[in-house]
Amino acid sequence: MSHDQEQIDPRIKRTLLVISDAMIVLMNEKGFEHVTVRDITQHAEINRATFYRHYVDKYELLDKIVRNRMEEFFAAISLPSSFAFEDLSLDPEIPPSSFIRLFEHIAEHAAFYRLMLSDKGIPGFAGRMEQIIRESFYHRLQLAEADSQAMPKTPMELVARYATSAHLGLITYWLEAGMPYTPAYMALQLKRLHMLGPTQVVIVG
Structure with missing residues (x-):
């Protein structure tokens, strides 16, 4: 987990985790290009306003997921x-x-x-x-x-x-x-x- 994530309120952290998990599941099912913000919010069971409170679009979401995971990968190895x-x-x-x-x-x-x-x-x-x-x-x-x-x-x-x-x-x-x-x-x-x-x-x- 990145340093920025560690400072986030636990409830927000859980919401971000649910959103990122939804993205991974949907990408696996249909590929990134076919995933929409609507798909993500429905799978994560959140409203669109909650999604846009944290991310500009699905591209920023994926970028943050990857960057955070790579930081963790670097720390692990x-x-x-x-x-x-x-x-x-x-x-x-x-x-x-x-x-x-x-x-x-x-x-x-x-x-x-x-x-x-x-x-x-x-x-x-x-x-x-x-x-x-x-x-x-x-x-x-x-x-x-x-x-x-x-x-x-x-x-x-x-x-x-x-x-x-x-x-x-x-x-x-x-x-x-x-x-x-x-x-x-x-x-x-x-x-x-x-x-x-x-x-x-x-x-x-």
């Missing part, structure tokens, strides 16, 4: 200023707390991410997620390099692209499969893939 040791551990069997937070966040907002990563989502959404993942990855590398004198053997941009694809690939699969595994399990598998690589994960088990 980023290392805090006082990060836990396991977030930088080289043990492939210790899932970072930031990875667990990431999958917990995705699970909490599964309907949103499942929609946005489908053909009914907005263009470029996956790219926005990738950018956030990449920035987080570079930050993690900077912290790790501070404790290591080893020189990278592969260009960092290649490593970042590979890691970003792994993140987004597992998230997409997990959502499409109906989230059959827990966030902690997914965090562990992502860490193992990062540390061992796909070939070694299959061989080692």
